[in-house]
Amino acid sequence: MASTIRTPDTSSVIVGVDGSESARRASLWAAAEAVRRGRPLHIIYGADTNGRELYVSAETIEKVRAAGRELLDDTAKAVAAEYPGLQVTTEFSRTDAVTSLHRAGGLHGTIVVGSRGLGGFNSLMLGSVGLDTAAGARTPVIVVRDVDETEERGTVLAAVRDEHDLVCARYAAREAELRKASLRLLHVWNILQSVGNVAPMLDDVDGIAGKHASALEAVTDTIHDEFPDLTVASDAEKSLSVAGVLAEASRHADLLVMGGRRAPTPLGLGRNLGGATHSVLHHAHCPVLLIPRAGTDFGSRS
Known part of the structure; x- marks a missing residue:
């Protein structure tokens, strides 16, 4: 077992630790994920010395x-x-945790973070390191929630808005295959975001619903074609809170996969996750896998 390295395998599962219970749980979850994928595990501590x-x-x-x-x-x-057969490497980094994780992730690694570190308030559902890592990553990031439920539900949930989320759906399908689980594609649309607050426009709700159903059907058909042996279900729901529906649906999933757009802030400074993604990360009942993508955040106004 290597004690310190600078350049992990680019296909590694990378997890950050800081001495917190959340990070310990995340490291064990990441180890199980590395075994599932047949990849090495790289454990990193960003000391910011x-x-x-x-x-x-x-x-x-x-x-x-x-x-x-x-x-x-x-x-x-x-x-x-x-996991005695797992290849494990560790790294002590002199830079801060977020920079260290992004660098270790490279172009092809998968980063795993706990939902809360040593700093901040206990009432916070997700710490700043987790948020900053997820917001700025160019590779997939999995945020592992601090939940005691360990029973597998046999379902991977994917948030699908339109054809631009086909990459997320494909990634979720592969995750479902690895877990020998089924896949649920869930499309949630906010009726007020779609038609505005003008009452007469509500007369066209059926037409708008049809457009949303068509977008989901197109993605579902593609996944059926590409993963013929996978059990796939799809649902379209309307709600005033996209994040609320996704968080509730995550109660019945082993993993929630969704787009994690690195969107510009209102002032054009830095990047963020968008409103719904941010809220889901705080309230999901299962680990959340964010796939970097361009375009508008999934339900960013909800």
Whole structure:
């Protein structure tokens, strides 16, 4: 087992640890995912010692390094105890956690983060590292929620808006195959977002519903053709809260797959996830896999 590396296998499952219980759970979940995919696991600790050198003593920096390496070793041992045949590498990074995870993810890795780290308030459902990692990633990111439910439900859920989410649907189909699970494609549309608040326009609700159903049908037909052995169900629902419907549906899924657009902020500074995606990450009842994509966020106004 390697103790420290700089360039993990680009197809690795990468997980960040910080000593929190959330990160410990995420590391074990990531290990199971790596086994499922037949990929190595790369465990990384972003200490941000480069950013602290001007403000703290060399002795303190050394203590941080020692603690970080001990955490990595302990996590690797815990993973090895559960999954003895898994290839595991660890990395102590001198940069911050988000930068470290993005760099380790490269172009082809899958990043796993816990829903809450050591900082912040206990009432927060998702920590800043998880949010920033998900918002800025160019590769898939899985946010593992702190839930005690371990019973497998045998379903992968995919949020589908239109044909632009076909990539997400395909990814979800492959995840369902790996889990020997069924796939549910769920299209949720916000009626007020679709027709506005002008009452006369509500007369065309049936026509609007038909357009949404057609968009879902096109994606469903493609998935049926490409994954003929996979059990696929599809549903279209209208609601005032896209995020609310997705979060509730996640109660019955092992994994929720959805687009995680890196959208510009209103001022054009930085990037964000969009309203619905942000809310789903806070309230989902199962791990959420975000697939980077261009275009408007899934239900971003809900």
